[in-house]
Amino acid sequence: MASTVPVPEFPPSGHYVAAVKESCSALRQKANISVKPEAIRRLLLSPAFLNSFKRVSVSHGLAFPLKFPTLLSELNFLSILSLLNFASGYRVPLHEQTGRGAWDNIRAFTFSLFISSATGSGSLLSAAGMQTISEQQVAEIMGVSVHIERPHETIPGVTVGELSGPMFELVRRISATLKETGEVLQQAGYPDLGSFVAECLKERSSGTSASLDATLEKLVRAIPAFRDMALIDGQAVYCFKKALFLIHAVTIRFGASASPPFPIPDTSQAPVFTDNVLPSLLVHLGVLDLSEASYTLSTVFPDAGSEEKLSTLLAAPPSSDTPAPNTKKAPPKGGPILTSDQAYILRAAAVDACELIVKFAREVDISTLDDDVKWIKDITLPDLDIWLWAVAKDRPDYRKLERFVLQHTVFF
Numbered sequence: 001m002a003s004t005v006p007v008p009e010f011p012p013s014g015h016y017v018a019a020v021k022e023s024c025s026a027l028r029q030k031a032n033i034s035v036k037p038e039a040i041r042r043l044l045l046s047p048a049f050l051n052s053f054k055r056v057s058v059s060h061g062l063a064f065p066l067k068f069p070t071l072l073s074e075l076n077f078l079s080i081l082s083l084l085n086f087a088s089g090y091r092v093p094l095h096e097q098t099g100r101g102a103w104d105n106i107r108a109f110t111f112s113l114f115i116s117s118a119t120g121s122g123s124l125l126s127a128a129g130m131q132t133i134s135e136q137q138v139a140e141i142m143g144v145s146v147h148i149e150r151p152h153e154t155i156p157g158v159t160v161g162e163l164s165g166p167m168f169e170l171v172r173r174i175s176a177t178l179k180e181t182g183e184v185l186q187q188a189g190y191p192d193l194g195s196f197v198a199e200c201l202k203e204r205s206s207g208t209s210a211s212l213d214a215t216l217e218k219l220v221r222a223i224p225a226f227r228d229m230a231l232i233d234g235q236a237v238y239c240f241k242k243a244l245f246l247i248h249a250v251t252i253r254f255g256a257s258a259s260p261p262f263p264i265p266d267t268s269q270a271p272v273f274t275d276n277v278l279p280s281l282l283v284h285l286g287v288l289d290l291s292e293a294s295y296t297l298s299t300v301f302p303d304a305g306s307e308e309k310l311s312t313l314l315a316a317p318p319s320s321d322t323p324a325p326n327t328k329k330a331p332p333k334g335g336p337i338l339t340s341d342q343a344y345i346l347r348a349a350a351v352d353a354c355e356l357i358v359k360f361a362r363e364v365d366i367s368t369l370d371d372d373v374k375w376i377k378d379i380t381l382p383d384l385d386i387w388l389w390a391v392a393k394d395r396p397d398y399r400k401l402e403r404f405v406l407q408h409t410v411f412f
């Protein structure tokens, strides 16, 4: 169950990364979303950025407190986690029912699959096991209610429970994604997703090093839930967020070792893993300017971007620089609900804005910078991704910023 939006052809072989960057840039410009150099400079030289980047951009959280029997089993776990790294559109109902957001729920769910596989008979994380996970099982493991109470049509005073509502829709998508991916893997003769990813990492488009492009291509072509691409008024856009996230997760988790167990692609120039958080934050931080945007995007974040708002958000955090305590919070407020086209346009704009931010940082005349901030010229795209994503949870005032909402997708 991937998506019902019109889809373009795959990019030409060997040009997957370039297709993401070029298509996202073209779509941002077509939608008249501007990214001004002054806005980039203002962010990069702000206390909000300079005081938190080094701490926050390394908080990747991808070493898990689980005992994996083999490195391949850990790769499989990471791959399934990345495959299921969606549900952002269900953040508010998830918070209401479980007290945590999309990522934390998906992580807990994948943990449970791993743990019950370790103690039970068959592995739910195998290609065969993935196909057996029912909607009911997903709901039970996640601890969400998939029933909606409504009054009986004819008998007054009687309510009936029926399977519907956002949580039902989400568990259906999770179960369908597992089933569909398990089927594809089994047909192709792979015992699990990790084994397939290990094969993809061996793809080399040229030279001897593992290739980001070839790995991405293989993942996207084989697995429908990685085909994060669309046609917007006939113009192709490629985002491939979950596949790129997966490849970067592999480099974070296994790349530091002197002799890594798998070929490790260089992800330092990988496009960012664009979801709802990145574009929303970039609008709030004044980098994405929607004031002249088409597709009725100029009104979706009416409160963002004023000088007054920016001066607080770009300053150091209000009270102290300590991270927000991880206590149970009130559910977040739902952000603007977008159409699929609008969401693709904003996600594309975030990909391009991050390219422009890193380019600006590279080209900045460092003689104009103080010694203690010269490091900004070395920031990478994935580090910028993690900073944006994690800082959105790090500061109490950023937690309150609205993120746009798109349901009915398995891509982010």
Ligand SMILES: Nc1nc2c(c(CN[C@H]3C=C[C@H](O)[C@@H]3O)cn2[C@@H]2O[C@H](COP(=O)(O)O)[C@@H](O)[C@H]2O)c(=O)[nH]1
Residues within 6 Å of the ligand: 059, 060, 061, 062, 085, 086, 087, 088, 089, 091, 101, 102, 103, 104, 272, 273, 274, 275, 276, 277, 278, 385, 386, 389, 390, 411, 412
């Ligand atoms: N661009 C980008 N998007 C990311 C992640 C992650 C996972 N981050 C952890 C893993 C490694 C990182 O370093 C972080 O420690 C989740 N998401 C997306 O956010 C969405 C919202 O979730 P929430 O706010 O919880 O409801 C979720 O559906 C998913 O699409 C990321 O890193 N980058």
